[in-house]
Amino acid sequence: MTSQPPNLVLVPGTPQPRINDGRTTIAHVVGARPNFVKMAPVIAALEQRQAFHQVVVHTGQHYDSRMSDEVLADLDFPDVDVFLGVGSGTHGVQTAKVLSAFENVLLEIRPDVVVVAGDVNSTLACALAASKLGIAVAHLEAGLRSFDWSMPEEVNRVLTDRLADTLFTHSPEAADNLQAEGIGMGAVYYVGNTMIDSLRRCEKRARAMKAWQKIAVRERSYVLVTLHRPANVDDPARLSAIVEGLVGLSTHAPVVFPIHPRTRARLAEDGALSRLEDAGVSCIEPLSYLEFLSMQAGAGAIVTDSGGVQEEASALGVSCYTFRPNTERPITLTHGTNVLLGDDPAEICEVRPATHPPTPCAIPLWDGHAAERVADAMVANYALVRAVAHA
Ligand code: UD1
Helix, strand or coil, X not given: CCCCCCCCECCCCCCCCCCCCCCEEEEEEECCHHHHHHHHHHHHHHHHHCCEEEEEEECCCCCCCXXXXXXHHHCCCCCCCEECCCCCCCHHHHHHHHHHHHHHHHHHHCCCEEEEECCCHHHHHHHHHHHHCCCEEEEECCCCCCCCCCCHHHHHHHHHHHHCCEEEECCHHHHHHHHHCCCCHHHEXXXXXXXXXXXXXXXXXXXXXXXXXXXXXXXXXXXEXXXXXXXXXXXXXXXXXXXXXXXXXXXXXXXXXXCCHHHHHHHHHCCHHHHHHHCCCEEECCCCHHHHHHHHHHCCEEEXXXXXXXXXXXXXCCCXXXXXXXCCCCHHHHCCCEEECCCXXXXXXXXXXXXXXXXXXXXXXXXXXXXXXXXXXXXXXXXXXXXXHHC
């Protein structure tokens, strides 16, 4: 973890003081790329309802322009009010920096509720900071479980759900998981998938972009690859076997590989990047949200270890091969296009672009309106919090 973020930046004029216009104040937390995609439609839906004063806090867990600013721009994300600039670090350091910096923000703006999304380190750190100050926490994408405690995200999910007062789920099994952990169902709202709200809103623009043309590959001919999980990329021997799998795959189909900064750093260490490039794999920088959506829509198949990509591929109807032994998103296996490839790198060579056209999957409540359901529940639960507190 070598690259560093810019220094702490507080966006001028902020943080906002506690607003006394009678409306409940919500602090939304985003930190890493997938958070932006999940949260954008929620903030927009809440803005329409005018029931809250909203403050957006970006922890700076992701800070490269490709990982943050370009994604935010594609999503028409509202201006960030507070940027914490915590950047990269070990799990302990990163989580502690977010915890400490976010606590200061909470003490300054005194929101009534904090909304966190997903399962990244910023999610847990901010939920913990809020909970310790007695501030309500709402968790978007609650209840997902891989049952693989070696994944940092699984630790973040379980602990964030334990801290949350309101839990928004995107698939039925999430409620089962929460119930099994003793979480009361009165706090759980099955709303659907806000990541798919963003997808549906941007899909037309992304398809029109035809991003594959820039890489000189034909629509449906290529396999799109993303890999960034520590379990896949941090062990040199395993990464080397994966590289051989991709080299083998590239003898059957063009392979396009937008490389996450974590993965690029590991590939550069032992010449593996050159091995991929020499084999003709298109090793490119991470793409903006729209470009990546475009590349997914035009792909013949996708190989990934990302959670969000399993969902997006299913919504688009593109065959997805998840290079992991498990998934916390089993609905993409039962109702979507996702197949677990397991963790043997040799399996990667066997993937082929689909010969059939994509059939977008109709997963219940992944209908482009999940954020509206989140906003309605937020209004029902929290809109009067401040009025009651001041009565
Ligand atoms: C994080 C999330 C993961 C999510 C992923 C999405 C955790 C534990 N992991 O993983 O769940 O799927 O984001 O991308 O929160 N780096 C840069 N520039 C950046 C960001 C990161 O160069 O803008 C490099 C740094 O070397 C850093 C490494 O990537 O050390 C890993 O970043 P980090 O945020 O710690 O984890 P991700 O692998 O991105």
